[in-house]
Amino acid sequence: MTKVITYGTFDLFHEGHYRLLQRAKELGDYLIVGVTTETYDKARGKLNVVDSLMTRIENVKKTGFADEIIIEELPGQKFNDIKRLHIDIFTVGSDWTGKFDHLKDYCKVVYLERTKNISSTMLREKNSPIQRVGIIGSGRIANRFIPEAKLVSGISAQGVYNPHKESAQRFADKWEINAYADLESFFEAVDVVYIASLHETHYAYIKASLEHGKHVLCEKPMVLQRSQAEELFQYAKSHGLILMEGIKTAYCPGFQKLMGIACSGTIGTICNVEACFTKLEDKNSRELTDTSYGGSFTELGSYVMLPILKFFGTDYENIAFDTIKAENGLDIFTKASFRYPNGVATATCGLGVKSEGRLLISGTEGYIVAEAPWWKTAYFEVHYENPGEVEKYSERFLGQGLRYEISDFLSMINGNCKNECMLTRSESIALADIMERFLKEKREYNGNG
Ligand code: C2G
Numbered sequence: 001m002t003k004v005i006t007y008g009t010f011d012l013f014h015e016g017h018y019r020l021l022q023r024a025k026e027l028g029d030y031l032i033v034g035v036t037t038e039t040y041d042k043a044r045g046k047l048n049v050v051d052s053l054m055t056r057i058e059n060v061k062k063t064g065f066a067d068e069i070i071i072e073e074l075p076g077q078k079f080n081d082i083k084r085l086h087i088d089i090f091t092v093g094s095d096w097t098g099k100f101d102h103l104k105d106y107c108k109v110v111y112l113e114r115t116k117n118i119s120s121t122m123l124r125e126k127n128s129p130i131q132r133v134g135i136i137g138s139g140r141i142a143n144r145f146i147p148e149a150k151l152v153s154g155i156s157a158q159g160v161y162n163p164h165k166e167s168a169q170r171f172a173d174k175w176e177i178n179a180y181a182d183l184e185s186f187f188e189a190v191d192v193v194y195i196a197s198l199h200e201t202h203y204a205y206i207k208a209s210l211e212h213g214k215h216v217l218c219e220k221p222m223v224l225q226r227s228q229a230e231e232l233f234q235y236a237k238s239h240g241l242i243l244m245e246g247i248k249t250a251y252c253p254g255f256q257k258l259m260g261i262a263c264s265g266t267i268g269t270i271c272n273v274e275a276c277f278t279k280l281e282d283k284n285s286r287e288l289t290d291t292s293y294g295g296s297f298t299e300l301g302s303y304v305m306l307p308i309l310k311f312f313g314t315d316y317e318n319i320a321f322d323t324i325k326a327e328n329g330l331d332i333f334t335k336a337s338f339r340y341p342n343g344v345a346t347a348t349c350g351l352g353v354k355s356e357g358r359l360l361i362s363g364t365e366g367y368i369v370a371e372a373p374w375w376k377t378a379y380f381e382v383h384y385e386n387p388g389e390v391e392k393y394s395e396r397f398l399g400q401g402l403r404y405e406i407s408d409f410l411s412m413i414n415g416n417c418k419n420e421c422m423l424t425r426s427e428s429i430a431l432a433d434i435m436e437r438f439l440k441e442k443r444e445y446n447g448n449g
Helices: 014-028 038-043 053-062 077-084 099-104 120-125 139-149 165-174 183-189 198-212 225-236 253-263 296-312 402-411 426-449
Strands: 003-007 030-036 069-071 089-093 108-112 130-138 157-159 178-180 194-196 217-218 243-246 269-277 318-325 331-338 344-352 358-363 366-371 379-384 390-394
Touching: 003 014, 003 077, 014 030, 014 053, 014 089, 014 139, 030 053, 030 077, 038 426, 053 069, 069 077, 077 099, 077 253, 099 108, 099 366, 130 139, 139 157, 139 165, 139 402, 157 165, 157 183, 165 178, 165 217, 178 183, 183 198, 194 198, 198 217, 198 225, 217 402, 225 243, 225 426, 253 296, 253 366, 253 379, 253 390, 269 296, 296 318, 296 331, 296 344, 296 358, 296 426, 318 426, 331 426
Parallel strands: 003 030, 003 089, 030 069, 089 108, 130 157, 130 194, 157 178, 194 217, 217 243, 269 344
Antiparallel strands: 269 358, 318 331, 331 344, 358 366, 366 379, 379 390
């Protein structure tokens, strides 16, 4: 008798799960299915699991393919199960290819092809809230998005759009999703859109997505003009659609905690915020050669302005930019100084100058400091007049951290989030406004100089 084992969360049970179990059963005579517990999913950083363990087990049972169901509650359990249950074949979807090769010493390991298309009819009939996400752009950030989205239950990567067919196909092959070089067929196949294309293309893609009735999560900087941000948010609102700007820091639990502490009054009234983020880039990179939209501020400015807008709001009295430029006119280092009625702030960033990346929030009673990489907030300290009195806080920041914004995006779509999202519309509009001012100043200067 050939014994097969497979594992999964099987949340919001769909045809991808069904087909996996069907083929797993066909591999042998006896199929054991391990269903993950909430604790295990939490430990491996999977967010948004909706169905209870009992419901998920029931759904696996209903398929009729499982001869036995066990629960998976510990990391490392697979190895023990394989020995204990005398397993011949371990199988899992091909989205895990390579990840379980270490089990090959103990049994056969089979990766079954992931189901690319989860049809909307099946999901709608079941009234399932799974959102099929389409990705616009196929670069570095888009590559980070897919493994993160996999760790958020309720969203399934369906396809990628890139007008360059070969790029789309390469990306699609890598992640086992569909490739589209035609926007109309892309929109037909997906429910929601994630935009990770070049900055200057965001506006047109967001507009097209909203006009096709799709909710949108767009990478920062969302747009580069205030009027565009206002128009898009207005359109989204009046059509009942979600439009969200993805600045990962804003959504991560560590930054939420830091904001909570800063706003609790423990450091008194906040008077000064200094945020710095530098990342040395290759001189030949797009970021340092695209003379229209490259440069440090368009690339990193969103991160360093975020805490300033969060703590002081969007009504600054004055903003001044100081930049150091490369020969091609692009800023390799920029310092934006803000003046507010009751405070001052600086947002510093650089792609060609290295500095100490730090977030400092000074108040009348003390200060909060988070060292680099504070934009992936995992640790910060609260200091007071007495240097011996230091409070230390830490928080998990898992993987690339995109899962937090994806999780919030889903909560907004599913109506589980009562408030505006973690990054408000007015903050996103202010960010677009500042980007516009910066680019205008830069162009005037370069034009005159
Ligand atoms: N699956 C698939 N096609 C999809 C979605 C999922 O073939 N479109 C497969 C997965 O590869 C996995 C199974 O269905 O083999 C269950 O998927 P999930 O519930 O998402 O579980 P997962 O997070 O993949 O956990 O210890 C747990 C295992 O590592 C798998």
